[in-house]
Amino acid sequence: MAEKDRKTKRYRVATQGVRAGQVRTQFREHSEPIFLTSSFVFESAEQAAAGFSGDSGDYVYSRFTNPTVATFQERLAALEGAEACVATASGMSAILSTALALLRSGDHIVCSTAVFGATVQLFGTILPRFGVETTFVSPTRNEDWKKALRKTTKLLFLETPSNPLTEISDIAGLARIAKAAGALLVVDNAFCTPALQKPLELGADLVIHSATKYLDGQGRVLGGAVLGPRKIVTDQVFPFLRTAGPSLSPFNAWVILKGLETLELRVRAQSASALEMAAWLEKQPGVARVFYPGLPSHPQHALAMKQQQAGGAVLSFELKGGKKAAWRLIDSTELVSITGNLGDVKTTITHPASTTHGRISAEARAAAVVTDGLVRLSVGLEAVEDLKEDLARGLA
């Protein structure tokens, strides 16, 4: 990579978000260009042969590599403090690519019960067809992870804070457990992003992103990434990706790349608003309980503040009146969006029990404490007073 880029490695997150990874073309453009091209041309047959063998490092075909995608990868790697990054078409294809690149029939995964619904489906129902089994354990009880380990355990997988209850997993503690077992700790960092949490610094082996969430931050495109050491990401995940094909489109890479420029600013501001909303909700008479890691009332507040820079922008709360009260609150809003997506600058409101967590069994939902009165809020960038007024109506 260019000399300018290497120099950005010493800069802080906000600076890297704006600067890292850019390689200017001969036209000396200021903003990063989009290379919407599926293939690249060569000067000669010999150069083409060298390109295809991978020896020259030349761009060949955008399923393998593309300059816009490469800029996104470099920038995110700088932000996470990772040696290497491969971009994927979505968050789920990042998780699928990691599993298929690193596992074989007979291998075992230990996974938090509180991960994204599609991750539960992938590990719980699709991978078993290929001989890979998963044991689901509590995100917060390290001893349960230890007990679930087998000789064949290759991956430990978690998200922290969890969705929608914002439970915090102890990344450093679980990294030690993984290491002792000869397994890799994989952390899905979609909720905190490197603006608030750097799992690799805490001992995790790999970081997964759904770039669809905060990295884009404006709800426009799908994307994902896998980050970690070169010997895993470049040597194992990338060869799978370039063959199997869930690659990130250059257009989406460009959109997310521009999203990274405002990542720190957005996440910090949204986090500050979420803290204010959480403290306000805690005082509302119709609210039984608020789940937000930035509140001192959160059972793992101390751990959250140790491994995160702030509480994040997602919170949930339990209404005293159950499902009726939850739906009434949601239906009385005029400003916030009723949608399952999160991580947007637009605030979104969800009733997890009947939407994002609607497909899992009532028992599993009860185990995850996703009750009928629970409402999830992904706090955006609107004025906090407007958000309070929007919710106050339905809480009255």
Ligand SMILES: *Cc1c(COP(=O)(O)O)cnc(C)c1O
């Ligand atoms: C949304 C999400 C995913 C899946 O990402 P897609 O881009 O929708 O495929 C994975 N993990 C977490 C934590 C998510 O929020």
